[in-house]
Amino acid sequence: MGIYEKGFERPSPIQEESIPIALTGRDILARAKNGTGKTASFCIPVLEKIDQDNNxxxxxxxxPTRELALQTSQVCKELGKHLKIQVMVTTGGTSLKDDIMRLYQPVHLLVGTPGRILDLTKKGVCVLKDxxxxxxxxxDKLLSQEFQPSVEHLISFLPQNRxxxxxxxxxxxxxxxxxxxxxxxxxxxxxMDEPTLKGITQFCAFVEERQKIHCLNTLFSKMLQDHRNRVFHDFRNGACRNLVCTYLFTRGIDIQAVNVVINFDFPKNAETYLHRVGRSGRFGHLGLAVNLITYEDRLNLYRIEQELGTEIKQIQPHIDQAIYCQ
Structure with missing residues (x-):
């Protein structure tokens, strides 16, 4: 009834693949984009497996974030509306005392950030043996340096058959x-549509750090204002053609109109390079990547070429538009 009232009529591809397997008790590693029904893919089998009579x-x-914890717990509550399952959400930055008091009441499902749950577990108020x-x-974010130690410590409190x-x-x-x-x-x-370097011509320009701005100025006549939301909206809609961005846009920005990527700072690993420069699910699209390379970047350049099995050539004085414009 909770699923029906939420307006779900048929499972999305990620739900169709993961829910039956999750119900068998098998471990799952699933890759899917946001907005594909991922949350319900694990909330539904989790709610199904809980014995509401066992407190x-x-x-x-x-x-990884407080906002996502609140959103996920809300989905669990809505899907489990007609079950007697007690859902609790806990994140850093909120009252620890209130969370401790809440854990003295029945809780079947705990949603939260790793640091806070670990804190409550080490205090002995959050018991995970069942x-x-x-x-x-x-x-992928939970296994970054910021979270991974807490995540692994938390797993040590779980039963062997988890x-x-x-x-x-x-x-x-x-x-x-x-x-x-x-x-x-x-x-x-x-x-996931895997990014590919097919159709992308890659160049590198060897420069000193202090020369980078001058190099960029020869490519652009003006820089953009930094009103992020409006600029990105205009960019996505084709109202402006150039976007200057930071590591905030490392991955997942797949826009049809992008055919030139300039790496002002060269990425440190192959995965980041692939996500910035590559194209996903767009066969036949041409593109150009220009990488500004300093002396310190030279080893990363060589390693990324080896790992991706690609060639990043030295830039030419004149680049034929036919290699990146159709």
């Missing part, structure tokens, strides 16, 4: 390492 924490969902399902949403469900968009080395150490024969789901 213990039976499932934990960890996420927690059989452990969900990691945006797991089930781990990981949902993520990218697959960095940290995820592979974690999967190999903590997941048992996981079912792999991949619904």
């Amino acid at each position: 213990l924490i039976q499932a934990v969902i960890i996420v 927690c059989s399902v452990f969900v990691m949403d945006e797991a 089930q781990i469900l990981m949902f993520l968009a990218t697959f960095p080395v940290t995820v592979k390492d974690f999967k190999d150490r903590f997941l048992k024969n996981p079912y792999i789901i991949n619904l």
Whole structure:
């Protein structure tokens, strides 16, 4: 009834792939974009597995931000509206005392950020010995240096027969390492369009750090104002043609009109380079990548060429528009 009242008529591809497998108790590693119904993919099987007559924490969902924790717990409450399942949300920056008091009441499902849940667990008020399902949403972010130690410490409090469900968009080395150490024969789901360098001509220009601005000025006659939301909206709609951005836009910005990418600061790893320069699901599109390379970048340049099996040539005085404009 909760699913029906939420307006879900049929499962999305990620829900169709993951829900039946999750219900069997098998570990899952699933890659899917945001906005594809990912949250319900784990909330539905988690709610289904909980015994509402057993007043213990039976499932934990960890996420990297407070906003996502509140959003996820709300989805759980809406889907479980007709069940007697007690959902609690806990994140850093809120009253620890209130959370401790709440844990003296029945809690079946705990949603929160890793640091706060670990804090409550170490204090002995959050008991995870009966927690059989452990969900990691945006797991690639949860396995960054900021969160990974807390996540692994938290897993040490779970029973041996726990089930781990990981949902993520990218697959960095940290995820592979974690999967190999903590997941048992996981079912792999991949619904991502992999970025590709096909059709992209790549150049590098060897410069000194202080020359970079001058190089950029020879490519552009003016810089953009930094009203992020409006600029990005205008850019996406084609009202302006140039976008200057920081690491905030490392990945996932897949816009049809982009055919030139300039790496002012060269990425440190192959995955970031691929997401910035590559194109996903757009065969036949041409593109141009220009990389400003300093002496310190030279080893990264060589390593990224090797890892991606590509060639980044030295830039030419004149670039034929036919290689990146159709």
